[in-house]
Amino acid sequence: MRKLDKVDIQLVKILSQNSRLTYRELAELMNTTRQRIARRITKLKKLGVIKKFTIIPDLDKLGYMYAFVLVKLRVPSEVDAMISEISNVEYVKEIEKGVGRYNLIVRLLLPKDLKEAEGIINEFLQKIKNAESVEVVLISEIKKFEII
Amino acid sequence: MRKLDKVDIQLVKILSQNSRLTYRELAELMNTTRQRIARRITKLKKLGVIKKFTIIPDLDKLGYMYAFVLVKLRVPSEVDAMISEISNVEYVKEIEKGVGRYNLIVRLLLPKDLKEAEGIINEFLQKIKNAESVEVVLISEIKKFEII
Structure with missing residues (x-):
C-alpha cells in the first residue's frame, strides 16, 4: 500500500x-x-482506509441497547471457526479478537426490553462452544462513543 | 420526545x-x-437520534489499535466520578457503564507499536482507583464492526 x-x-x-x-x-x-x-x-x-461512512445514533432513543459477550476459549486456535459461525448473525455488531483475559469480544445489539433481550442473549450463548469462561455485560449507559 | x-x-x-x-x-x-x-x-x-455522521476507518492502516479496559469497581456508586475523570482523555474513545462482571468498559485508541502503547496503557491505569479488578484486552483484529 x-x-x-x-x-x-x-x-x-x-x-x-x-x-x-x-x-x-x-x-x-x-x-x-x-x-x-x-x-x-x-x-x-x-485502499480500504475508509471502510464505511456511517452515523452514531442514540440507541436508547431507537429502542435498543448493547451488550458485550466476553469469551475465553479453552482452545484459542478455535477462535476463527467460532467467528465464522457468528459473523453473519444480524444482531452481532462487533467481533474483535483479543489478547489478554478474553480472546473474543462480541457486541450484540439488543432490544431495550430485558425480557426480549434475554431470549436473544440465550440464543447467542448457545453458539459459544468450548469456552473456559463467558461473561455477558449489559450496557446501561454510553458516556462517550467515538471511533477515532 | x-x-x-x-x-x-x-x-x-x-x-x-x-x-x-x-x-x-x-x-x-x-x-x-x-x-x-x-x-x-x-x-x-x-432530537439527538443521530448524534454524529462519521466513518469507520481501517485502524491498522492508520497505525492504530484498540484496547479494552474492563473495570469492576469496589464501590459501584463511584463509577460516575471515575467517568468524569477519564472522559476528556483524548485516547479514551468509548466509555460504557456495564451491568454484570464489569461496571465500566473503556476503549482506548493506541499506537500499533506495543512499546508506545504500553506507556499509554500504564498512564491510563493510574487513573483507575479503588478497583476490585481491571483487565486489559488488546485487540489484535477486528472481524466485524457495525454500529447498528
Whole structure:
C-alpha cells in the first residue's frame, strides 16, 4: 500500500467528525480544491482506509441497547471457526479478537426490553462452544462513543 | 420526545450504511422528496437520534489499535466520578457503564507499536482507583464492526 501522508490522516480525522461535509466544504477546510478532495477520498476508499461512512445514533432513543459477550476459549486456535459461525448473525455488531483475559469480544445489539433481550442473549450463548469462561455485560449507559 | 415512525427508523438504517448519500439519493431510495428527507434529517439531529455522521476507518492502516479496559469497581456508586475523570482523555474513545462482571468498559485508541502503547496503557491505569479488578484486552483484529 502506498504510504498515507499527513493530508490523508487529516482528511480521515475531519470526516470522522462529520462525514456529511461536501467536497466544497472539505476543500475550504483543507485549503485545497474540490477535485483534490474527491481524488483523495476515492483513494482512501480504494485502499480500504475508509471502510464505511456511517452515523452514531442514540440507541436508547431507537429502542435498543448493547451488550458485550466476553469469551475465553479453552482452545484459542478455535477462535476463527467460532467467528465464522457468528459473523453473519444480524444482531452481532462487533467481533474483535483479543489478547489478554478474553480472546473474543462480541457486541450484540439488543432490544431495550430485558425480557426480549434475554431470549436473544440465550440464543447467542448457545453458539459459544468450548469456552473456559463467558461473561455477558449489559450496557446501561454510553458516556462517550467515538471511533477515532 | 415525539415518537419516531417507521420512516425515521428506515432513514437511520440507510444512513448507517452510507452517511454520505445526498438528499436526492435518499429521496430516490425512499420514494419521497428531497425536502422531506432534509426535514427528517434535521429532526433526527435535533432530537439527538443521530448524534454524529462519521466513518469507520481501517485502524491498522492508520497505525492504530484498540484496547479494552474492563473495570469492576469496589464501590459501584463511584463509577460516575471515575467517568468524569477519564472522559476528556483524548485516547479514551468509548466509555460504557456495564451491568454484570464489569461496571465500566473503556476503549482506548493506541499506537500499533506495543512499546508506545504500553506507556499509554500504564498512564491510563493510574487513573483507575479503588478497583476490585481491571483487565486489559488488546485487540489484535477486528472481524466485524457495525454500529447498528
